[in-house]
Amino acid sequence: MGHLSGEHNEQHPKQKRSCTSTSMPIYFVAILIIILVFCSSGIITQLNPFTNIANKRAEISTSSRLSGIEVLENFRQDSKESSPAVAATSTSSENIRLPTNLKPLSYNLVIKLYLPHYVKFPASKNLTTEGEVIIEMVVIQATNRIVLNMNSIILLFDGCEAHSNRVRLTITSISIEDHLDRVTFVLAETLHTGQQVSLKVKYSGFINDGMDGIYQDLYNDSQGNIK
Numbered sequence: 450m451g452h453l454s455g456e457h458n459e460q461h462p463k464q465k466r467s468c469t470s471t472s473m474p475i476y477f478v479a480i481l482i483i484i485l486v487f488c489s490s491g492i493i494t495q496l497n498p499f500t501n502i503a504n505k506r507a508e509i510s511t512s513s514r515l516s517g518i519e520v521l522e523n524f525r526q527d528s529k530e531s532s533p534a535v536a537a538t539s540t541s542s543e544n545i546r547l548p549t550n551l552k553p554l555s556y557n558l559v560i561k562l563y564l565p566h567y568v569k570f571p572a573s574k575n576l577t578t579e580g581e582v583i584i585e586m587v588v589i590q591a592t593n594r595i596v597l598n599m600n601s602i603i604l605l606f607d608g609c610e611a612h613s614n615r616v617r618l619t620i621t622s623i624s625i626e627d628h629l630d631r632v633t634f635v636l637a638e639t640l641h642t643g644q645q646v647s648l649k650v651k652y653s654g655f656i657n658d659g660m661d662g663i664y665q666d667l668y669n670d671s672q673g674n675i676k
Contacts, residue, residue, distance in 0.1 A: 544629055550590035557583040576656040578663055588644045595634040595648055601662050608651025611636060613644060
């Protein structure tokens with residue numbers, strides 16, 4: 450019995466050493482895996498060009514874009530206060546479509562862009578636009594209104610003119626409908642069938658980072674630099 454008891458007592462330390470030697474590599478492996486995960490995630494973030502481009506886009510001229518949006522919103526508010534209310538408020542297909550009493554014949558569009566790193570200009574004009582369009586039309590059905598689509602631009606009322614047969618027509622009011630993305634020019638006299646009329650519209654706007662209108666985008670060149 451004493452001999453058996455001695456063998457039993459000697460087995461306990463061996464089992465403890467065995468457990469300790471087995472668990473140590475497991476701890477090292479776990480720590481190594483955690484380090485590799487953190488390192489690889491950091492490397493992937495640094496090598497991902499789309500992440501860099503998205504971050505860079507958010508940094509470029511944020512103040513200029515915000516100031517442009519604020520100007521546009523102020524302009525819309527002022528227009529609503531100064532222009533007569535429009536009866537139609539629904540967005541049915543009948544309201545969305547432009548009237549067919551005028552047929553456009555040609556568009557002459559000139560746009561000036563203020564882009565950084567090209568020429569010097571006031572900082573407030575960075576990423577903004579100035580435009581002028583002359584639309585030649587023929588009257589299909591008698592009307593005293595010219596209705597156009599418009600979105601995210603600021604009309605310069607003093608730069609809007611209408612002419613027919615080299616005679617300037619009086620524009621009595623300009624009404625903007627934001628929910629329909631359109632603007633209506635009301636004339637003092639009626640246009641008759643077959644009559645030709647031209648409308649000149651001057652406006653300003655801003656270059657946004659969305660996917661509508663004039664927008665900016667970034668890319669990586671062959672050297673990996675963001676342009």
